[in-house]
Amino acid sequence: MRRVPGQHPHRPDPADDSGPASVDQGDDLRVLFGETTAVFASLAGPAHMVESANPAFFSAIGAGARVRTGVPLGQLLPEPSGQGLIGLLDRVYRSGVPRQGRDARVVLDDGDEPREAFFDLSYEPRVDAGGNVTGVRVIGVETTQVRQARRFAAEHRALLEQIARQAPLHEVLEGMARAIEELSPEDLVVSVLLADRDGRHLLHGAAPSLPDFYNRAVDGIGIGEGSGSCGTAAHRRETVVVGDIATDPLWDDYRDLARRAGLAACWSTPVLGRDGSLLGTFAMYHRTPRLPQSADLALAHLFADTAALAVERQRAEAARSAAEARERAAREDLAFLLQASTSLTVDLDAVQTLERLAASCAPRLAPLCAVDVVQNGRLRRVATAAPDEHRRQVLASHIPVYDADDDAVGRVLATRASEVARRAPTGPGPWQDLGVTGYLCIPLLDRGTAFGAVTLLSTEADPFDGHRVALAEELARRAASAARNARQYSHRASLARDLQAGLLMPELPDVPGADVATSYHPAGEGLDIGGDFYDVFPLDDGRWAFLLGDVCGRGAIAATTTALVRHTARAVAPLLPGPEDVVAAVNRALVNRPGSHGTGFVTLVYGRLTPTARGLDVELVRAGHTLPLHLDARHTARLVDAPGSLLGISPDTDVVSRTLRLAPRESLVLYTDGITEARDGSGEQFGEKRLADAVAGAPARPSAQQVVDSLTRAVRDFTGGQDIDDDRAVLVLTAT
Numbered sequence: 001m002r003r004v005p006g007q008h009p010h011r012p013d014p015a016d017d018s019g020p021a022s023v024d025q026g027d028d029l030r031v032l033f034g035e036t037t038a039v040f041a042s043l044a045g046p047a048h049m050v051e052s053a054n055p056a057f058f059s060a061i062g063a064g065a066r067v068r069t070g071v072p073l074g075q076l077l078p079e080p081s082g083q084g085l086i087g088l089l090d091r092v093y094r095s096g097v098p099r100q101g102r103d104a105r106v107v108l109d110d111g112d113e114p115r116e117a118f119f120d121l122s123y124e125p126r127v128d129a130g131g132n133v134t135g136v137r138v139i140g141v142e143t144t145q146v147r148q149a150r151r152f153a154a155e156h157r158a159l160l161e162q163i164a165r166q167a168p169l170h171e172v173l174e175g176m177a178r179a180i181e182e183l184s185p186e187d188l189v190v191s192v193l194l195a196d197r198d199g200r201h202l203l204h205g206a207a208p209s210l211p212d213f214y215n216r217a218v219d220g221i222g223i224g225e226g227s228g229s230c231g232t233a234a235h236r237r238e239t240v241v242v243g244d245i246a247t248d249p250l251w252d253d254y255r256d257l258a259r260r261a262g263l264a265a266c267w268s269t270p271v272l273g274r275d276g277s278l279l280g281t282f283a284m285y286h287r288t289p290r291l292p293q294s295a296d297l298a299l300a301h302l303f304a305d306t307a308a309l310a311v312e313r314q315r316a317e318a319a320r321s322a323a324e325a326r327e328r329a330a331r332e333d334l335a336f337l338l339q340a341s342t343s344l345t346v347d348l349d350a351v352q353t354l355e356r357l358a359a360s361c362a363p364r365l366a367p368l369c370a371v372d373v374v375q376n377g378r379l380r381r382v383a384t385a386a387p388d389e390h391r392r393q394v395l396a397s398h399i400p401v402y403d404a405d406d407d408a409v410g411r412v413l414a415t416r417a418s419e420v421a422r423r424a425p426t427g428p429g430p431w432q433d434l435g436v437t438g439y440l441c442i443p444l445l446d447r448g449t450a451f452g453a454v455t456l457l458s459t460e461a462d463p464f465d466g467h468r469v470a471l472a473e474e475l476a477r478r479a480a481s482a483a484r485n486a487r488q489y490s491h492r493a494s495l496a497r498d499l500q501a502g503l504l505m506p507e508l509p510d511v512p513g514a515d516v517a518t519s520y521h522p523a524g525e526g527l528d529i530g531g532d533f534y535d536v537f538p539l540d541d542g543r544w545a546f547l548l549g550d551v552c553g554r555g556a557i558a559a560t561t562t563a564l565v566r567h568t569a570r571a572v573a574p575l576l577p578g579p580e581d582v583v584a585a586v587n588r589a590l591v592n593r594p595g596s597h598g599t600g601f602v603t604l605v606y607g608r609l610t611p612t613a614r615g616l617d618v619e620l621v622r623a624g625h626t627l628p629l630h631l632d633a634r635h636t637a638r639l640v641d642a643p644g645s646l647l648g649i650s651p652d653t654d655v656v657s658r659t660l661r662l663a664p665r666e667s668l669v670l671y672t673d674g675i676t677e678a679r680d681g682s683g684e685q686f687g688e689k690r691l692a693d694a695v696a697g698a699p700a701r702p703s704a705q706q707v708v709d710s711l712t713r714a715v716r717d718f719t720g721g722q723d724i725d726d727d728r729a730v731l732v733l734t735a736t
Contacts, residue, residue, distance in 0.1 A: 044135035173206035229268035366456035373452035438463025513611030517704035532729035552600030590648035615735035662735035674728035
């Protein structure tokens with residue numbers, strides 16, 4: 001940086017604690033641009049003899065060692081004929097008219113090299129008592145510093161505006177470097193290096209005037225003592241001045257590099273954050289050996305602070321963007337897991353659950369996915385996913401070996417730990433045909449036991465990072481849980497169906513003189529055993545017994561009660577004289593059952609049929625159950641009133657036996673309260689009126705099945721086919 005008039009160059013004192021890092025920005029500006037310099041000279045006669053002048057005048061005109069009075073001004077000026085100053089003085093002397101000059105450009109020689117300077121000058125004639133001009137008085141102020149300050153302020157303001165609008169850091173730093181180089185009248189080269197995240201190395205930031213080979217060589221330079229000016233300044237956290245690279249030991253390892261780049265001096269200032277953390281270095285290079293002046297160090301300190309502001313702003317923005325990206329990725333991961341979890345639990349079928357697992361993994365986590373499960377000591381591939389059908393079939397055709405040591409699936413099943421690799425699996429398989437570059441195999445665990453594995457196959461250059469592995473393992477965990485629940489549900493549902501089938505009649509018997517039809521519709525999804533039951537069985541004297549009832553409750557307890565009622569009735573019916581006696585025996589069995597077998601009540605219709613030439617004679621009792629319905633030959637449906645109390649409540653029974661005759665094509669309809677209490681969308685019940693209308697609406701001279709169909713269709717139309725909350729059972733006996 002050029003010497004400021006009115007000040008003298010000096011070498012920095014390393015022991016001075018009041019260096020650039022300890023002054024504020026205002027101090028830097030004062031040092032950088034200096035104080036206002038006033039010049040004065042009194043010139044006499046047409047030769048402009050210097051009668052008197054202040055030292056600033058001689059310094060401003062670059063008189064150097066020629067500082068003296070009593071000589072013409074032209075002898076003191078370096079270029080008196082080329083700068084017009086003498087001519088201007090001549091005009092003022094001859095005319096006697098004062099003149100003003102603003103920002104007058106003067107090329108001066110201060111003893112080292114010519115420099116450009118600007119002055120605001122006043123030229124006033126000196127007159128004697130008679131009004132004659134005797135000389136010229138020169139009064140002025142050098143404006144070079146002001147012009148430089150304006151240029152500097154404009155460039156600095158532009159940099160701050162760039163930082164404020166979050167321009168890319170490399171643009172800000174490169175613009176700053178170019179601005180400083182342009183503002184300096186000397187052959188100055190600026191470089192900015194940035195500290196890496198671990199604070200151990202300096203990375204290239206900006207150096208538009210340094211050769212590329214130099215920038216590449218110092219990119220990643222270590223921070224430490226003796227690592228050039230910049231590495232040492234970053235290590236010491238203070239400005240390091242090297243006036244002659246060729247002889248300074250700090251440059252021993254980089255001296256040849258600097259020579260090739262034409263660099264002879266380097267002054268480096270650390271760029272520090274507000275918290276004192278190292279952000280980088282700001283370096284000023286020169287082509288010739290030299291030491292800095294105060295203005296040079298002030299300039300370095302000021303722009304190091306500007307660079308720190310830009311770097312901190314960029315890091316804050318990068319941290320904000322990274323936080324937003326992490327939050328966005330977390331939301332996407334959560335949405336993916338929620339969507340996949342919903343898909344996995346959309347039904348309770350284990351195989352479909354694992355098929356949805358494969359579909360969820362590809363292509364979100366990998367382009368290829370296979371799911372294998374252990375069945376009967378062998379592996380079975382139950383699901384695959386791929387970008388196209390051909391690759392899916394290729395993947396589906398490969399079945400890993402359960403106990404093979406060289407197969408990833410076999411190892412994962414044995415160790416119950418995930419396995420990830422940046423290569424194709426080692427075991428045999430269509431890996432080359434599929435272009436596999438890496439795999440991730442995750443066990444599917446059920447209470448610590450591996451029942452299968454999901455294998456993700458990548459065709460990318462960078463297959464699986466830690467984030468993708470964690471996401472896949474969480475999805476596999478959820479899928480394993482969903483598959484376990486599905487298997488448990490399927491097992492329970494199968495048991496429920498088997499038990500329900502054992503409690504109901506496997507097929508209807510062939511009753512002489514009677515047409516028998518039934519309907520049974522359990523509530524829910526079949527996990528719990530329903531409480532409705534029916535039975536038709538022969539007696540020893542050619543008659544037939546029938547019953548239909550409802551057990552309070554559901555599940556295993558209801559199943560034991562249902563079995564107790566049916567088997568008791570079948571056991572005692574051939575031995576007792578009438579239906580009242582059979583119902584009383586059933587009631588005693590219910591009352592005497594262990595408490596662990598349930599305590600709920602039972603409703604029941606029990607009766608017996610006697611085939612005759614004129615139809616069927618029916619004798620029945622009703623124990624708290626819904627009223628039976630008689631459909632006669634005129635297609636009139638009427639309720640059969642037979643009073644009776646619930647069973648299982650009291651040791652005594654209070655039932656009344658009723659008899660009726662079913663003429664040919666007349667029917668007796670027994671049903672549970674799930675029929676009459678069925679509700680539509682508004683909550684209204686089906687009721688006995690709709691029941692009678694539905695039965696009467698059967699075709700003329702209907703079969704038992706036609707009566708059942710007419711009733712169940714009417715209930716289905718009334719409810720709109722919506723899910724039911726109670727079992728529905730129907731037993732129809734039609735005389736033939």
